Amino acid sequence: xxxxxxxxxxxxxxxxxxxxxxxxxxxxxxxxxxxxxxxxxxxxxxxxxxxxxxxxxxxxxxxxxxxxxxxxxxxxxxxxxxxxxxxxxxxxxxxxxxxxxxxxxxxxxxxxxxxxxxxxxxxxxxxxxxxxxxxxxxxxxxxxxxxxxxxxxxxxxxxxxxxxxxxxxxxxxxxxxxxxxxxxxxxxxxxxxxx
Amino acid sequence: xxxxxxxxxxxxxxxxxxxxxxxxxxxxxxxxxxxxxxxxxxxxxxxxxxxxxxxxxxxxxxxxxxxxxxxxxxxxxxxxxxxxxxxxxxxxxxxxxxxxxxxxxxxxxxxxxxxxxxxxxxxxxxxxxxxxxxxxxxxxxxxxxxxxxxxxxxxxxxxxxxxxxxxxxxxxxxxxxxxxxxxxxxxxxxxxxxx
Numbered sequence: 258x259x260x261x262x263x264x265x266x267x268x269x270x271x272x273x274x275x276x277x278x279x280x281x282x283x284x285x286x287x288x289x290x291x292x293x294x295x296x297x298x299x300x301x302x303x304x305x306x307x308x309x310x311x312x313x314x315x316x317x318x319x320x321x322x323x324x325x326x327x328x329x330x331x332x333x334x335x336x337x338x339x340x341x342x343x344x345x346x347x348x349x350x351x352x353x354x355x356x357x358x359x360x361x362x363x364x365x366x367x368x369x370x371x372x373x374x375x376x377x378x379x380x381x382x383x384x385x386x387x388x389x390x391x392x393x394x395x396x397x398x399x400x401x402x403x404x405x406x407x408x409x410x411x412x413x414x415x416x417x418x419x420x421x422x423x424x425x426x427x428x429x430x431x432x433x434x435x436x437x438x439x440x441x442x443x444x445x446x447x448x449x450x451x452x
Numbered sequence: 453x454x455x456x457x458x459x460x461x462x463x464x465x466x467x468x469x470x471x472x473x474x475x476x477x478x479x480x481x482x483x484x485x486x487x488x489x490x491x492x493x494x495x496x497x498x499x500x501x502x503x504x505x506x507x508x509x510x511x512x513x514x515x516x517x518x519x520x521x522x523x524x525x526x527x528x529x530x531x532x533x534x535x536x537x538x539x540x541x542x543x544x545x546x547x548x549x550x551x552x553x554x555x556x557x558x559x560x561x562x563x564x565x566x567x568x569x570x571x572x573x574x575x576x577x578x579x580x581x582x583x584x585x586x587x588x589x590x591x592x593x594x595x596x597x598x599x600x601x602x603x604x605x606x607x608x609x610x611x612x613x614x615x616x617x618x619x620x621x622x623x624x625x626x627x628x629x630x631x632x633x634x635x636x637x638x639x640x641x642x643x644x645x646x647x
Contacts, residue, residue, distance in 0.1 A: 277561045279474035354563050362560040364618045366472045368549050378618050408615065408624050409631040415614050416607030423559045423573050429603050436604040440635045 262300045264290045269312035270319075275355040277362035278309060278374070309363065310377045316359035317381025324388040334396035335445060338389065339438030342414055346427035346434065349418060354425050358418040386411050396445070406444065413437060457495045459485045464507040465514075470550040472557035473504060473569070504558065505572045511554035512576025519583040529591035530640060533584065534633030537609055541622035541629065544613060549620050553613040581606050591640070601639065608632060 268290035272281040283305055287294050301308040327344055331337035349357040364378035386407045393403035413433050420429035463485035467476040478500055482489050496503040522539055526532035544552040559573035581602045588598035608628050615624035 275563075276565065277472060277474060277557070279472060280561060280565075358560070361614055362472070362557060364614060365553070365557040365560075366475060368470075368617045368620075370471065370475075375618065375620075382615060382618060405627045406631065408627045409608065412611030412615055412624065412628050413604065413608040415611035416609065417611075419556055419559060419610050420577060420603065420607055422563045423570065423577060425563075425570075429607065432600045432603045433607050436601065436635075440631075440638075443635075443638050 261292050261296050265292050265297055265300060265308065266312050266315055269308055270316045270359060271356075273309065273312055273363050274316065274357075274359035278366045281305075281309075283308075306371060306373055310373055313360060313363055313374065313377045313381055317377075317384050320359065320381075321384040321388050324385060325391075328388070328392045332396075333445075334393050334398075335438050335441035337392060338410060338441060339434045342417065342430055342434035342437060345414065345418065346421060346430035349421050349430065350427045354422045357422055358415055361415060361419065382411065406441075410437065456487055456491050460487050460492055460495060460503065461507050461510055464503055465511045465554060466551075468504065468507055468558050469511065469552075469554040473561045476500075476504075478503075501566060501568055505568055508555060508558055508569065508572045508576055512572075512579050515554065515576075516579040516583050519580060520586075523583070523587045527591075528640075529588050529593075530633050530636035532587060533605060533636060534629045537612065537625055537629035537632060540609065540613065541616060541625035544616050544625065545622045549617045552617055553610055556610060556614065577606065601636075605632065 265286060269281070269286050272285060272289065283297060286308070287297055297308070298304070301311070324341065327341035328334075328337040331340060345357065360378050360381050363374060364382070367374040367378065369375075386404065389407035389410045390400070390403040393406055394400055398406065414430075417430040417433035421427055460481060464476070464481050467480060467484065478492060481503070482492055492503070493499070496506070519536065522536035523529075523532040526535060540552065555573050555576050558569060559577070562569040562573065564570075581599070584602035584605045585595070585598040588601055589595055593601065612625040612628035616622055
């Protein structure tokens with residue numbers, strides 16, 4: 258894969274995460290990525306929508322990998338997930354609140370305005386949900402219960418990121434981590450778990 | 453209060469919710485609200501940022517009122533909150549997924565680009581959190597515990613709205629409602645509750 262193409266996509270991921278789809282212009286992507294203008298149209302002949310679809314898919318895969326890697330650090334789903342959310346709080350703080358939830362702004366901006374971008378956002382959120390669900394299944398939950406819980410987990414993390422970024426503080430995400438850990442520990446003691 | 457001014461703010465609320473800050477132009481607001489261009493600058497001499505700050509504050513107060521009204525339908529916080537989230541699922545579906553979370557897109561778009569808009573989003577999320585927290589306190593939780601739980605509740609609702617809008621389905625919010633109801637019922641049986 259071309260490193261110029263990669264560089265364009267990576268720059269686009271960062272800008273979309275920090276400011277959203279509509280605020281991100283092709284000229285800004287060219288300037289920040291240090292690529293010649295011709296290369297952007299060479300690699301992405303359909304322009305901004307095509308490039309954004311690639312960037313969202315890449316961001317989704319990166320987040321999915323981060324979830325799987327983070328959750329592998331603890332055998333117990335409740336601890337693993339709570340600790341993973343705490344690590345997001347730190348990452349959001351380290352980015353000065355410009356990073357976290359790389360799909361969210363684009364997802365909301367394009368719900369009804371771009372079918373292509375809506376579908377890629379939908380697919381990417383599915384990858385995140387499935388990464389959590391697999392951890393829960395490995396921890397003894399039924400697949401159906403795990404999928405529902407994973408939807409809840411993705412929701413609360415997305416919302417916690419919004420509150421942490423808006424409040425310029427990792428605290429909302431840390432509260433979310435504590436509550437989510439409590440909930441999952443309680444859930445693991447009920448009959449909904451297989452083992 | 454002038455009805456022209458009101459109409460401009462209401463139109464702005466709808467457009468911000470459906471498409472975000474950067475996609476919403478003053479010309480679109482003028483066209484959709486049916487107001488003469490001069491009136492927009494008459495009422496909002498500082499332009500789009502000033503108008504958006506007013507619109508976000510208005511949306512925040514409307515959501516806060518809806519939360520309080522919705523939660524008043526059940527005495528028990530767990531039932532009241534789960535049913536309120538189910539009503540959001542219906543509202544998001546009825547809007548064809550263009551409505552729900554009127555603060556979110558603007559909040560994320562302006563985290564670091566507009567201090568004025570960041571502060572009004574932060575304040576508005578605080579109103580929503582406090583509306584949930586007061587219901588929890590009335591249900592017997594300590595104020596400190598209620599505030600933390602309310603942060604969790606706002607997070608999961610915000611995230612559930614994102615997933616429901618992106619997936620063009622109320623189901624993620626209905627899953628969230630079920631899980632949240634379970635969690636709050638479990639929490640109300642622990643020593644963290646006063647009564």
